[in-house]
Amino acid sequence: MENFFLDNEDILFQLDHIDLDRVIAFKEDDFREAQKYSYAPVDAADAMDSYKKVLNIIGEISGETLEPLAAEIDEEGVFLENGEVRYAKGTKLVMDMFAKADLMGFCLPRKYGGLNFPTTMLTIAGEIVSRADASFLNFGLQQDIGETINKFASDQQKASVLPKLASGEYGSSMILTEPDAGSDLQAVNLRAHQDANGNWFLNGVKRFITNGNGTVGLVLARSEDGQTGARGLSFFLYTRDKHMKIRRLEHKLGIHGSPTCELQFNNAPATLVGERRRGLTRYTMWLMNSARLGIASQALGIAEASYREADKYAKERIQFGKTIRELPPVYEMLTDMRVAIEAGRTLLYETAKIVDLKEGLEHMKEKYPERSAEFKSDIKKYSRLANLLTPMIKAYNTEMANKAAYDAIQIHGGTGYMQEFNVERHYRDARITNIYEGTTQLQVVAAIGGVTSGAATALLDEYDSENYSYAPALQKKLQKSRLDFEKALIGVKEADNEDFLNFHARRCVEMATDLVQGYLLLRDAEYSKRKMRIAEIFIEKMQTRIHMHMHYIIDGGSTFLKNFSDVIG
């Protein structure tokens, strides 16, 4: 019996040590719903027990059913037939299973038929599913759109779509990108106009829309005539009707099971979500941040799958009279993969927990306005941290997954280049993760503010104040690397040059990511010898990386800026 939850000792370890009591307290608000819903928890322990039971079921469906179908789904792909998308047979089968298992409303409130689970659990579930088939996550556990509607739409809008999203009857998509508006969403040009009765209609083309065939769409559109930029954009809830045509499906390198659609809106009726002009700045940003965590977990799942394939192959493949796993270049790749995966996992869960706390606090403030003073400082703290860590983990996990899939092929040698082996698919699937929902370069733009303005420093101070008496030498190494990091930050700030900062932004964000992960792995090391070894390996390699970055920033960076235009013209 394959179970991708139960067979993953690191996920089980993290669940044993993560403290979600406060997250659960906000999410369940005094466990009031236990009176109303038979499946609502009565206390935090009951909630954790339910989370694990549900992950167990997802682990079983993923391991027993989805993973064996993944190669077939990849091969079959998706089709456009008479204007409608047809999923691969395997995809359809597992989607039906997810709906029957009542999993489609994972994060939605119970009153709409959802499970009311926290984001932290969604990221775990997302990884488990993606390890089986990365393409499935884009619709199988798609929660971001439902959650955005739940947070910002009117009660009427919510009642019209959320129960059907939770039952799996409706699929959903975020409809943002256009041919001339990719990374730069301020350039969105799809028009929204109102008729005399105040009803909204959409006209224009959207491109690269993941699961654009979903019944429910959130559409970013230009609602303010003549107003360019973000201030002219609003957010609309659209339900599929005859006024929207799927013009074509893209042929992609990877995630073949997931339809990527080009959509043509022809006077399609839609309703405004929230306030006008806040489509990009507020709602899309919230949606994107939520989706970024999803992609970080998708990437982690691909990395985990790649590692396992590589490890299995390295144990079986005999060359030079021994298994290739005994050869230094191979065991170094495998060890680095596993360390990187666990560094990614611990930061992903930390980020998800912070996002849960931020959302929980905001929810409590909205529900109990009289207590808003009590929540204010925490909301500020966790919002800053969420804004820093979300792009950080999205960048880290997606780049890491690419490296893991790359090395997994390398360990397979020529065999891995062949389609018969899963690593070939993982390599193709991984490649989109560091592009969609914002490229790594855009994650750096999103994170650098928090790195230079002190949010990262404050977080590292907080981590450093914890008790590491079980590993004082490792803490010292981290502190030493922090000095390098601070030195680099001073160097960047003292240069007082925007180009210089932008040029080094990625290095600065990577240094901060390394340090945050170093502390988190050190924290984990308290509970297991294996985790101690992971922390030792990670921190040692990390020290060198940070030192190198620091030197390049302090000593060498300006040469590049002076010369690059002579090189590339």
Added chain:
Amino acid sequence: MGLNLIVLVKQVPDTQNITGEAMKEDGTVNRAVLPAIFNPEDLHALEAALTLKDTIPGTQVHVITMGPPSAIQVLKESLYRGADSVALVSDRKFAGADTLATSYALKCAIEKIGNYDIIFCGRQAIDGDTAQVGPQTAEKLNLNQITCVSNIEKVDTEKRLILARRSIEGGYELVQAPLPVLLTITDEGYSPRPPSVIKVMTFKNASAEMSEEKYDESYIDSKVEQKSNQAINLWDINAINADPESCGLSGSPTKVKKIESVILVSADIRMVENSQDAISGMVHELIADHTLG
């Protein structure tokens, strides 16, 4: 009009995923290495019933199992998938039952529910592999039975008729029968649904009230009972109004004389030339040593 469906299920040792030596030295089953699972074909039988419930409004699915307290796990699994009521038939007096005594006890339990339209069983259990309990239960209830059903083609609630596809050697046949009827279901036509996570959370702490002294061992941990739902009915010998003489060892004509651990050893392969003479020679040899004929 909804139907009243009863599914008979069994908890069995997982003989397909053995984690160690399955037999002890004395030839008895080593239960420690055999995890207890839902008998696979019973899960298909449950799915057949739930599929009918999905299509015929007002249909009720009742699940019965006979076994030790640990068997409530298969009843919980049934609740997780959508059963409306479940009952554990359990009593020391049932111990040592062969298929005859088992089908008698199940008959009594079915009569306690009463007013049934279709009874579903798995074709056979993977522990005893007898495939007898379903047919025997039908006989005791004086019911029509269709065995080895791979699919229910149609149920006409007005005319009270069922049309079932029955697997036979080399193909299938369509069999029509009036209701009520007992079916034994194979693993060919129905793909068991996953548990509903909402129902898992609802029933995860479900248990049956049991007194400790009734059993040698109890798997029920009363401490975890947080939600006091009475989802699982517990029926002892009195509850189903069964005659003690027909139950357990006293109701079982099957007497085990000896258990032997048989290890099948495959013989060497002998290649025979592909010619008329060689094949004819081999056939004669097989007749001579009484393998054939």
